Amino acid sequence: MSAILFTIQDGIATITLNRPDKLNSFNREMALLLQAKLDEAASLHEVRCVYLTGAGKGFCAGQDLAEVVDPEGPGMQRILSEHYNPIITRLRNMPKPVVAAVNGVAAGAGANIALACDVVVATGSASFIQAFSKIGLIPDSGGTYSLPRLIGWQKASALMMLGDKIPAAEAERLGMIYKCFEDAAFEGEAWQIANTLAVMPTKALAYIKHALNAASVNTLEQQLLLEDEYQQKAAVTADFKEGVDAFLEKRKPRFKGE
Template sequence: MQYDAITFDITDDIAVITLNRPDVMNALNTQMRAEITDAVSRGGREARVVVMTGAGKSFCSGQDLGDRATAANLDLERTLRDEYVPMLRAIFDCPVPTISAVNGAAAGAGANLALAADVVIATESAFFLQAFTRIGLIPDAGGTWYLPRQMGLAKAMGAALFAEKITARQADDWGMIWEAVADDAFDAHWRGRAAHLAKGPTAAFERVKQAMRASFDNTLDDQLALEAKLQGQCGKTRDFKEGVVAFLQKRPAQYEGR
């Protein structure tokens, strides 16, 4: 696929997807959703970590309500089912770690696109806004699934009902994101985080994601059984053998992701 609404780059096993409509605060239209879906899937196949960030001063302002192509035939149920669901599933199902590097405002569906990643790193000047009730809607793009899990039901309900800005520092304190970083250190910081994951035991990371997500629906016995199964699989990888040898030799492990 040719990318026009985003840019896509793979360097040193890190796939970086940059939402690239800064004139509309990287608002999501049909084209951008299709390109993100394709790029995340490609990154999961060709890289060892996938990063999403935004061009300009915003991460993503959500659905592009000013897009004439969308507004002419706006069917929210169809749009969510046919365009948002494939994009969100691509992120959720990505076999490698995903990072949202939130460089500015993340509002509406843009906020929930950010929260769909495994790890969210934001600049201290960034904010998250569940803007939906301001126009008579409910949080979508996975918001009603991610928010209660990441920040608890009480905070999630308030965020949805009041539609107030949540600063990056608040989001960090509430457990909504992994960390808020000073603006002047942000770019180098998320790139360092991505490099760390890209050099890590990729097969183990994939199973970490699987186990963590399953825990919400499993009993303790189910979860212990799943841990044993997945750990058995990890124990057969080349990376596990390398990790043990490196530990004994007191040197950094050289993981290959297999």
């Protein structure tokens, strides 16, 4: 059975981490397959949203530690440089919105991969854990970059050092994730968000994403110039014309992602 499942329906590429017996913890095979499927989703015009989730009870328990200690394994340096860093880069550079549907525990790299997505929703029974300090490591997969920007320096520092388990409802309250849904409603609500994004002006969403990527390092003046650049690009898309026409004609727009 493949470590990654990939389907396309209604403009949504669903990528499922598929090692449920290991709570979808990463090994090299799964990490490289995820990169390949993210590349495929990015390249296909029919795909207008990516939906990332996990099989079974968990979203992702992070790194499979058996691979880390295996003398024949890739080793920590390659795990970071060839597995996680390229995954995070692909998620942030993906020219389409990525929804993380966190269906269970998201720990270590699994938590930080979720937080690198554009819209993160979780089921009520899910939890987020910066588990690295428990085994003498530091957060990777962009965690030291994303978490303090989401919830603030002091809270992020404490969660990373103490390794507290944060329930999904608390993660929503902190601003770590977008929304938490009751377990029974989760799948339908998460899929509806992906459906909504899949029929929106895809290029404009990509420009929003690129602008947000730059916002944490730019000065205000630099960010204003970047907004000007992306707004000019958005203003010549077919979807902008359609949006204006639909507004003036008092009808629902039919965006094509062009």
